[in-house]
Amino acid sequence: MELHKEPSLNFGFSAHLSYVFEKMMKRPSYKYLLLVLGLPLHLIIFFFYQSKRKSDTYFTIHKIINESLQTAGLKEKLLSDFKEQYVRKHAFFQEKVDEQQMNREVDRLAEERYSKILAEKINDEYERQGLTKLNYISYFQRLLKNPLFLIVSFIPGVLMYILLLLFSNFFIKFIFERLIMSVFVIAGVSVLVFTILYLSPFDPAANLLGESATKEQIASFNHTYGLDLPYLMQLWNAVKGIFTFDLGASFTGNEDVAASIANKFPITLTIAIFSLLMAIVIAIPVGIISATRQNTFLDYSFMFIALIGLSIPNFWQGLIFILNFSIKLQWLPATYNPQNMLSIIMPVIVLGTGLTASVARMTRSSMLEIINEDYIITAKAKGLNERQVLWKHAIGNAMIPIITVIGLLFGDMLGGAAVTEKVFNISGIGSYIVDKQFIPDIPAIMGGVIYIAITISLVNVLIDILYAFFDPRIRSKMKQL
Amino acid sequence: MNSFKKHALKLSREYTQANFALVLSIVVSLVFLINSFNYKEGKIKSLVFTIFLVYALFTLYQFFLTWKIKKDLLKFGAIQPITRKLGYIQLLSILSANVFTASFAFNLIKNKKTPDYTFAVYMLFTQLFVIAISAFNMFKPYVTDTFLPAMGILVGILVFQVVTLVLVSKYVQDESAPSWFLVIAIVLIASSVTGNLFNLLLGISLIVKIRSHDRSRIIKWNTIWGKITRNSTAILGMFFIILMLSLSVCSKYTFDYDMAVENDYGSLLQQPSLEHPFGTDDFGRDLFSRIIFGARISLLVGFASTIIPLIIGGVLGAIAGYYTKRADNIIMRLLDILYAIPGILLAIAIIAAFGANTMNLILALSVGAIPSYARTMRANVLMVSNYEYVDSARALGASDFSIIFKQIVPNSLAPMIVKATLTIGGAVIATSSLSFLGLGVEPHIPEWGNILKIGSTYLESHSYLAIIPGLAIIGLVLSFNFLGDGLRDAFDPRMD
Numbered sequence: 019m020e021l022h023k024e025p026s027l028n029f030g031f032s033a034h035l036s037y038v039f040e041k042m043m044k045r046p047s048y049k050y051l052l053l054v055l056g057l058p059l060h061l062i063i064f065f066f067y068q069s070k071r072k073s074d075t076y077f078t079i080h081k082i083i084n085e086s087l088q089t090a091g092l093k094e095k096l097l098s099d100f101k102e103q104y105v106r107k108h109a110f111f112q113e114k115v116d117e118q119q120m121n122r123e124v125d126r127l128a129e130e131r132y133s134k135i136l137a138e139k140i141n142d143e144y145e146r147q148g149l150t151k152l153n154y155i156s157y158f159q160r161l162l163k164n165p166l167f168l169i170v171s172f173i174p175g176v177l178m179y180i181l182l183l184l185f186s187n188f189f190i191k192f193i194f195e196r197l198i199m200s201v202f203v204i205a206g207v208s209v210l211v212f213t214i215l216y217l218s219p220f221d222p223a224a225n226l227l228g229e230s231a232t233k234e235q236i237a238s239f240n241h242t243y244g245l246d247l248p249y250l251m252q253l254w255n256a257v258k259g260i261f262t263f264d265l266g267a268s269f270t271g272n273e274d275v276a277a278s279i280a281n282k283f284p285i286t287l288t289i290a291i292f293s294l295l296m297a298i299v300i301a302i303p304v305g306i307i308s309a310t311r312q313n314t315f316l317d318y319s320f321m322f323i324a325l326i327g328l329s330i331p332n333f334w335q336g337l338i339f340i341l342n343f344s345i346k347l348q349w350l351p352a353t354y355n356p357q358n359m360l361s362i363i364m365p366v367i368v369l370g371t372g373l374t375a376s377v378a379r380m381t382r383s384s385m386l387e388i389i390n391e392d393y394i395i396t397a398k399a400k401g402l403n404e405r406q407v408l409w410k411h412a413i414g415n416a417m418i419p420i421i422t423v424i425g426l427l428f429g430d431m432l433g434g435a436a437v438t439e440k441v442f443n444i445s446g447i448g449s450y451i452v453d454k455q456f457i458p459d460i461p462a463i464m465g466g467v468i469y470i471a472i473t474i475s476l477v478n479v480l481i482d483i484l485y486a487f488f489d490p491r492i493r494s495k496m497k498q499l
Numbered sequence: 500m501n502s503f504k505k506h507a508l509k510l511s512r513e514y515t516q517a518n519f520a521l522v523l524s525i526v527v528s529l530v531f532l533i534n535s536f537n538y539k540e541g542k543i544k545s546l547v548f549t550i551f552l553v554y555a556l557f558t559l560y561q562f563f564l565t566w567k568i569k570k571d572l573l574k575f576g577a578i579q580p581i582t583r584k585l586g587y588i589q590l591l592s593i594l595s596a597n598v599f600t601a602s603f604a605f606n607l608i609k610n611k612k613t614p615d616y617t618f619a620v621y622m623l624f625t626q627l628f629v630i631a632i633s634a635f636n637m638f639k640p641y642v643t644d645t646f647l648p649a650m651g652i653l654v655g656i657l658v659f660q661v662v663t664l665v666l667v668s669k670y671v672q673d674e675s676a677p678s679w680f681l682v683i684a685i686v687l688i689a690s691s692v693t694g695n696l697f698n699l700l701l702g703i704s705l706i707v708k709i710r711s712h713d714r715s716r717i718i719k720w721n722t723i724w725g726k727i728t729r730n731s732t733a734i735l736g737m738f739f740i741i742l743m744l745s746l747s748v749c750s751k752y753t754f755d756y757d758m759a760v761e762n763d764y765g766s767l768l769q770q771p772s773l774e775h776p777f778g779t780d781d782f783g784r785d786l787f788s789r790i791i792f793g794a795r796i797s798l799l800v801g802f803a804s805t806i807i808p809l810i811i812g813g814v815l816g817a818i819a820g821y822y823t824k825r826a827d828n829i830i831m832r833l834l835d836i837l838y839a840i841p842g843i844l845l846a847i848a849i850i851a852a853f854g855a856n857t858m859n860l861i862l863a864l865s866v867g868a869i870p871s872y873a874r875t876m877r878a879n880v881l882m883v884s885n886y887e888y889v890d891s892a893r894a895l896g897a898s899d900f901s902i903i904f905k906q907i908v909p910n911s912l913a914p915m916i917v918k919a920t921l922t923i924g925g926a927v928i929a930t931s932s933l934s935f936l937g938l939g940v941e942p943h944i945p946e947w948g949n950i951l952k953i954g955s956t957y958l959e960s961h962s963y964l965a966i967i968p969g970l971a972i973i974g975l976v977l978s979f980n981f982l983g984d985g986l987r988d989a990f991d992p993r994m995d
Contacts, residue, residue: 207840
């Protein structure tokens with residue numbers, strides 16, 4: 019039945035719009051959005067609708083059926099039925115019947131049932147007479163199907179039409195919804211981080227100006243940085259600053275926070291991306307080999323090494339690397355230097371170890387789960403050899419949970435970058451936050467934390483989209499709005 | 500017939516354990532061998548080399564045992580009594596602190612192993628290790644006043660444990676125990692105040708077997724603990740964690756806290772020796788004592804910052820999963836905000852705002868972990884609340900509160916416990932990472948991250964100052980991960 023409604027090219031543009039309109043009106047949040055966006059248009063149409071409604075047959079039919087039901091004594095019958103049920107239920111549980119409460123409950127139930135029966139009868143009557151029920155949505159839909167109406171109403175309803183167009187493709191709709199959600203999350207993150215820093219008992223002015231600062235000096239410092247404003251004003255400035263990339267100046271050095279964050283972000287991101295690549299290149303083959311040779315010496319060794327990789331603290335690994343490769347063997351430089359590409363090797367390995375270990379473990383368990391599925395046995399029974407089964411049937415499906423894990427862990431990696439950056443003396447965003455926290459330099463810390471959170475949110479949006487691309491189950495779920 | 504015997508080889512738990520012990524024993528021996536040479540001067544360090552020789556000896560014997568087991572299994576399909584008798588010799592390897600071969604030997608000499616037997620064995624190991632490690636203090640110029648009485652008590656408990664081990668292996672059956680074991684069980688539980696939780700476990704296990712008339716309960720207890728105790732890595736992880744716990748309790752009486760915090764300018768940056776097994780740092784503080792006292796902080800922060808989010812996240816997740824879509828949406832969307840900030844960064848922000856000390860560190864780490872616990876709990880509750888027993892409880896008129904806390908929560912706890920065990924390790928790493936950055940525990944407290952921070956400045960000249968605390972961290976985190984993996988396998992019915 020539903021299939022007939024599926025939009026197709028034959029339907030034409032305006033019919034398609036009308037279909038999307040109907041679907042969206044079923045969800046309350048979209049309904050209000052559509053009504054607000056197309057407000058001028060809806061006002062006019064509603065006026066026409068009211069005049070049309072007066073001539074509709076609904077009221078007459080409603081009246082006839084209502085009267086017929088009342089003469090049949092339906093309401094009284096329902097009341098006595100419910101009353102009996104109520105009394106029996108209480109008798110069973112051996113509870114006392116409270117007359118007043120019973121009447122209230124019974125009235126409510128009877129009323130509910132009555133209106134339900136009434137609505138059903140009216141529907142039946144409509145169907146018998148071959149009429150369609152007139153309501154605002156169906157009226158508007160009928161108008162939308164008319165191309166002439168579209169052209170006339172284009173100017174007043176342009177915002178609403180854009181929304182309808184966006185939502186007419188399930189994929190664009192998904193991305194759009196996901197982005198809107200991220201915006202809310204980012205706003206929430208900004209409020210949270212700002213509030214934490216606002217509640218701080220420390221006084222940056224006193225910390226920076228020293229013990230000997232006069233009251234006037236502290237007051238002027240607070241005034242310069244807007245610290246004397248009420249909480250909501252400061253919060254508004256902070257959130258606005260995050261979205262407009264204008265966080266003002268930091269407390270120390272008076273440098274532009276957004277600019278210094280923009281300067282320090284690339285190196286953190288570069289190292290993180292290289293670590294990610296390293297993790298994928300090493301971990302996925304290792305996981306697959308482990309899963310296909312389950313419980314062999316190779317499997318045990320790989321998983322043991324992976325567990326050690328998971329248990330090793332980043333900073334200690336960094337120190338041991340410096341000790342062995344820089345001090346003893348003198349192969350690699352101990353600190354990062356943008357001119358020397360060799361110096362990036364150790365930070366990348368150190369940052370990527372945990373991720374590599376987790377992805378390898380995840381790949382193994384996900385592969386093991388897939389290998390024991392029925393369809394793999396079917397594929398084997400069909401006579402496919404190991405390699406075909408593995409590459410054509412198993413790996414694609416095993417990848418789905420791995421992608422999720424990578425997305426989640428990428429966030430942890432960016433968060434943990436602070437430690438690695440400190441060990442290798444990299445002036446990235448992580449060490450920037452740590453350097454600024456002693457004062458505490460509120461705009462700098464907030465900017466750093468929130469922009470990392472934004473990056474992570476965007477990566478997760480990207481992963482969700484990839485997900486929808488790879489997993490046919492999710493795609494089909496998305497289609498059913 | 501031949502294939503049957505090959506199968507016996509595959510199925511035999513002893514053979515797997517023998518190989519496991521052999522490989523690890525070889526690795527440890529090699530580590531001692533590599534460290535027994537002084538490369539700069541080209542000399543052999545006699546002490547380390549002697550240790551290597553002892554380890555190599557037991558490793559060779561382990562190799563012989565493994566070969567013998569394999570031969571037995573292939574020839575007879577079962578391990579012969581004489582081979583099991585040969586295992587008694589390998590018991591001696593406990594004197595060289597080789598847990599791997601010693602625990603294997605205990606497994607080999609007993610044909611039918613109950614979880615109680617394993618608990619008793621590891622209980623003994625833990626006690627031996629605690630006493631041995633504490634005994635290193637005798638090389639110091641002086642010991643604390645409580646050292647002798649504390650050691651006396653520990654040795655007393657050890658003797659009692661040896662007796663218990665013999666009795667348990669003789670009288671305790673798979674599903675029952677003689678009723679006079681009740682006295683032993685109570686003493687064991689009382690003696691677990693030393694932090695040796697194997698005492699507690701064995702005590703509880705014995706009481707379950709003595710008192711319970713419900714056979715299914717005993718079987719359930721046996722299957723879960725059976726799975727964990729048969730898993731060599733999981734039980735070793737548990738052993739190390741309990742050892743650390745017991746040490747941090749006993750160190751209050753057997754170690755001198757002043758040695759770990761008071762400056763001693765007479766012995767700055769000394770190399771490892773018997774008096775200072777791990778050497779001293781730049782203030783002349785004994786690194787060995789510092790590491791021991793550091794375990795306390797790591798365990799405290801690790802456990803606290805796991806239990807707090809476990810409870811808060813668990814309750815939030817249960818409410819979100821059980822109640823209407825609206826409650827679910829509000830709670831989970833708010834937690835999404837928390838989830839968007841990586842744990843360490845949130846911790847840095849909170850500590851930046853409220854200052855670096857242990858209390859704030861615990862709170863900071865807890866807040867960041869709430870959402871992931873809530874998600875796990877919610878998923879479980881969604882699944883469990885569809886089961887029939889929940890419907891039947893509701894039909895019987897139980898309130899929402901009692902349904903959630905009596906029916907749903909107990910049945911969705913297993914994944915939470917596994918998750919908690921696996922994340923304690925992460926919390927330990929986070930603690931030391933933040934301390935290393937100067938954002939965690941106060942710098943004057945001996946904490947592994949703080950010790951490492953000092954060590955990192957002496958990387959070139961005194962690298963052991965940085966290496967040893969790192970090894971301690973890895974050991975503890977690895978143990979938690981092993982135990983967590985073991986618990987997951989034990990709770991996951993799919994593994995059967």
